[in-house]
Every structure is written in structure tokens, then in C-alpha cells.
Amino acid sequence: MQISELSDRSGLTVQTIKFYIREGLLPKGAAASATRSDYDERHLERLRLIRALREVGDIPVASIKKIIASVDDESVGMRELFGTTQYALGPHVDAPDDPHWRAAREDVDALIRELGWQVSPEAPARELLAQTFVALRRLGFPITLVELRPYMKAAMSVAEHEIGGIADDAPRSRTVHSMLVSTVLYEQVLTALHRLAQEDVSARRFGD
Amino acid sequence: MQISELSDRSGLTVQTIKFYIREGLLPKGAAASATRSDYDERHLERLRLIRALREVGDIPVASIKKIIASVDDESVGMRELFGTTQYALGPHVDAPDDPHWRAAREDVDALIRELGWQVSPEAPARELLAQTFVALRRLGFPITLVELRPYMKAAMSVAEHEIGGIADDAPRSRTVHSMLVSTVLYEQVLTALHRLAQEDVSARRFGD
Structure with missing residues (x-):
């Protein structure tokens, strides 16, 4: 197809498509x-992915570029990919160098060790979790395994569904595509449903 | 306690505390x-809440003001509160007036009706969910009850834990405090744990 059709079908302007080609996010036609x-269709699929990452995930072009470079480099193993x-997606929390923060980060590391979860020491989600631990503690909310268990169970059951749903013979780009979508888009689905469920449970409990 | 001690214990500068008093977020001493x-301790507790909402939830001062006004107005029922x-917290998604968006919003409304969840028509989480439906559809991912069920189950079990954990005789401000914390902070806990769980499941599936 010509660039005008690619523009129509992706919902992106010709100018934006040319920008992505210049930036190396999209191969030349x-x-x-x-x-x-x-x-061809692969250009279209990639453009749709880029658009979703930009619009829904608010991911910077530079980070999308890194992700796509790893997808295209077959020598990068799936786990490294x-x-x-995940690292490119962020969010990157600025960890201040203070004792509360260090204590929270140690709690996060201990929790992950205790659970036996295989997570890289550099995973940005560790800092994200530490940030909430600092805030919860400041508010006087306890952070215990008992308190966290419902969240861990929910997170694990969703993750198992997501990774389990990837076909063994799925092409590499499709697998990454699925991981990205479940991280960026279904994370937001989970957030939205969590708020809706809170309102429903609260309406049933407190009435009018 | 004097304002200097309040500043020390809340971690906020005297200037910031005076600003919150002028803005009506905090009662005068x-x-x-x-x-x-x-x-007294109530000032401290409120300051800690404001700080968490500002720093972790990134909630604007004007929205925090609305929330606090409802907390202080005993004539506002729990459900309205x-x-x-939730409405003040946002996020407020700008829904463009296009057919894809309208279709997604109708799907969201139908889903909530089908589930029998009691959710206000103005709940911002409806728009948030519609936004992801538009993006998922554009990427060719199916949105079916079967696909959504693991997320609904996870969201509902977490919400039941959160609302169920509020004591019947808890003071009004404490109840709101709990709802805010579970919306803003535990939502982020859930997001962080979701990413950690994804990495673990993916490591176990794809190895090195």
C-alpha cells in the first residue's frame, strides 16, 4: 500500500509516519x-503499536526506539528483551538518598526474595513499590505480608493469565507486542476496573 | 504543638503548612x-494525607480542597462522599467526539450493566476504561467478557478486601482516608506488583 493508505488505516498523518521512519521506529517501505x-501489514501493525504506546502509555519516542531495536535484534533473548x-517503559521513580527510602527499598527486596520471584535487581517496579511503601508508612498504614497478600494474589493471577496466553509458536514481535499491551493497556484496564469495583462494593456497603 | 514541630513531624516546611491553611486545606490552630x-494530632494526620495525595497521587491542590470540604461536611452521605x-481524583480523560470512542463507551456501559455493578454514570473510571478499549481494538486485541474476566475478578477481590477492611465504627475522616489510600497508593502497589509478577512468570516461562 502507499503511504496515504498507511496513514488512513493507522490514523497517523503522513508527516508523523515519515518522522517515525527517520527516527528508525519504522522500517522504510x-x-x-x-x-x-x-x-505492508507489518508496517501497519507496528504503527498501531507505536500509536498505542504514545497515546495510552505516554511513552517517549526515545524509549519506544529502544524497545523496537531489541525486538528487531534476534540475538537478544526473550528474558533480556x-x-x-519493562525498563524502557518506566516509570522511573527518583529515589532520594534518605533513610526512609532506603528502608523501604530493603523491604521491597526482602519481600521479593521471600516470595521467590525472579526479578532483576534493576527492575523499575522495585522503586515504584518502594515509593508507595514510604508514603504508606508516613500515613501510618501497616505494610505486612498479610496486608499485601490480596494484591500479590491479584497481580500474580493476572500475570499468569497474560503470559500463559502467549502461544509457544508466536512470532517474536507478536510476543513482545502482547507483553507491551498487557503492561501498558491492561494495566490501565485493571486500574479502571479496580475503581469501578470499589465504587460498587462501597455503594453496596454504605447505601445512599 | 507549635508549627515548627508540626513541620518537623509532617516533613513539610512551615511555608507550605501556612499555604495549606490559607487555601482552606488545613484548619487553623x-x-x-x-x-x-x-x-494537634488531627492537623498532623491531615497534613500526612495531603502530602501523600500530592506526592504519590499527583493530585492538584484544588481537587484535594474539594475532597476535604466533603469530608468536613457531615451532611454529605458516605456514598456521595x-x-x-473518586471524581476529584480523576484521571479525567478527554473523550473525543468520534464513533470509535462512542462505541467503546457504550461497551463499557453495557459491561457494567451486565455485571450489575452500582457505578455512577459520571464515574471517571468509565472514560478511563473506554480509552483502553479504543486502543486495544485499534491494536487488534479482542475485548470480550472472557478476556476481561481475570481482571474483573482481580479488581473485585481487591476492592472487597479494601472496603471490607473499614471498621463499621470508624470515624468519617478515617473511612475516607482509607478509601483515598486504597485508591491512590494501593492502586500503585497493585501496578508495581503486577509488573514484578509479569517479570517472574515470564522468567520462569522463557528462561535465560
């Missing part, structure tokens, strides 16, 4: 003539 | 002399 390039993706 | 006011809180 095949040369169809001296002035025209030809694009997953780490690169 | 009791006059202890012509130039000195006296503050919950709605005010």
Missing part, C-alpha cells in the same frame, strides 16, 4: 518507483 | 497567644 514506496521493555 | 497557634472523592 520497499522502493516501488523513484518517488514511491510500498508498505522483556527486561529492556 | 487554636490561638495559644497573640502570635502563636497550637496544633465516595463519588466526590
Whole structure:
């Protein structure tokens, strides 16, 4: 297809598509003539992914570039690819160098060890969790395994569903695509449903 | 206690505390002399809540003001108070007036009706969920009850734990405090644990 059709079907302007090609996020089309390039479904699929990451995940172009480079490099193993993706996605919490923060970070590391979860020491989600531990403690809310268990159970059951749903023979780009979508989009689905469920449970408990 | 001690214990500067008093987020202290006011534990608890909402939830001061006004107004029923809180917290998604968006919003409304959840038509989480439906559909991911069920189950079990954990005789401010904390802070705990669980499940599945 021509770039105009690619633009129509992806919902992105020709200018934006050309920008992504220049930035290396999208491969060039095949040369169809001296002035025209030809694009296929893979271009479309990649553009849709980029659009979702930009619009829903608010992921910077530079981070999307890193993710796509790892997807295209077949020598990068799946586990490393997953780490690169998660790290690029962020969020990157600025950990201040204070004792409360260090204590919270140690609690997070101890929790992950205790659970036996295989998580890289650099995973940004460790800092994200430490940030909430600092805030919860400041508010006087206890952080205990008992208090965290419902959240761990919910998180694990959702993750098992997501990773389990990836077919063994799925192409590499599709697997990453699924991981990205479940991280960025289904994370937001979970947040929205959590708020809706809170309102429902609260309405049933407190009435009008 | 004097304002200097309140500052030490809350971790907020005297200037910030005075700003919150001027903005009506924090009641004035009791006059202890012509130039000195006296503050108590309720001031401290409120400041800790404001700090967590600002720093972790990134909630604007104007929204915090609305929430606190409803907490202080005993004539506002618990259910209405919950709605005010959720609405003030946002996020407020700008819904464009296009057919994809309208279709997604209708799907969200149908889903909530089908589940029998009691949720206000104005709940911002409806727009948040519609936003992800638009993006998922654009990426070619199916949105079916079967696909959503693991997320609904996880969200509901967490919400039941949260609302169920509020004591019947808890003071009004403490109840709201708990709802806010579970919405803003434990939502982030859930997100962080979801990412950690994804990494663990993916490591076990894909190895090194």
C-alpha cells in the first residue's frame, strides 16, 4: 500500500509516519518507483503499536526506539528483551538518598526474595513499590505480608493469565507486542476496573 | 504543638503548612497567644494525607480542597462522599467526539450493566476504561467478557478486601482516608506488583 493508505488505516498523518521512519521506529517501505514506496501489514501493525504506546502509555519516542531495536535484534533473548521493555517503559521513580527510602527499598527486596520471584535487581517496579511503601508508612498504614497478600494474589493471577496466553509458536514481535499491551493497556484496564469495583462494593456497603 | 514541630513531624516546611491553611486545606490552630497557634494530632494526620495525595497521587491542590470540604461536611452521605472523592481524583480523560470512542463507551456501559455493578454514570473510571478499549481494538486485541474476566475478578477481590477492611465504627475522616489510600497508593502497589509478577512468570516461562 502507499503511504496515504498507511496513514488512513493507522490514523497517523503522513508527516508523523515519515518522522517515525527517520527516527528508525519504522522500517522504510520497499522502493516501488523513484518517488514511491510500498508498505505492508507489518508496517501497519507496528504503527498501531507505536500509536498505542504514545497515546495510552505516554511513552517517549526515545524509549519506544529502544524497545523496537531489541525486538528487531534476534540475538537478544526473550528474558533480556522483556527486561529492556519493562525498563524502557518506566516509570522511573527518583529515589532520594534518605533513610526512609532506603528502608523501604530493603523491604521491597526482602519481600521479593521471600516470595521467590525472579526479578532483576534493576527492575523499575522495585522503586515504584518502594515509593508507595514510604508514603504508606508516613500515613501510618501497616505494610505486612498479610496486608499485601490480596494484591500479590491479584497481580500474580493476572500475570499468569497474560503470559500463559502467549502461544509457544508466536512470532517474536507478536510476543513482545502482547507483553507491551498487557503492561501498558491492561494495566490501565485493571486500574479502571479496580475503581469501578470499589465504587460498587462501597455503594453496596454504605447505601445512599 | 507549635508549627515548627508540626513541620518537623509532617516533613513539610512551615511555608507550605501556612499555604495549606490559607487555601482552606488545613484548619487553623487554636490561638495559644497573640502570635502563636497550637496544633494537634488531627492537623498532623491531615497534613500526612495531603502530602501523600500530592506526592504519590499527583493530585492538584484544588481537587484535594474539594475532597476535604466533603469530608468536613457531615451532611454529605458516605456514598456521595465516595463519588466526590473518586471524581476529584480523576484521571479525567478527554473523550473525543468520534464513533470509535462512542462505541467503546457504550461497551463499557453495557459491561457494567451486565455485571450489575452500582457505578455512577459520571464515574471517571468509565472514560478511563473506554480509552483502553479504543486502543486495544485499534491494536487488534479482542475485548470480550472472557478476556476481561481475570481482571474483573482481580479488581473485585481487591476492592472487597479494601472496603471490607473499614471498621463499621470508624470515624468519617478515617473511612475516607482509607478509601483515598486504597485508591491512590494501593492502586500503585497493585501496578508495581503486577509488573514484578509479569517479570517472574515470564522468567520462569522463557528462561535465560
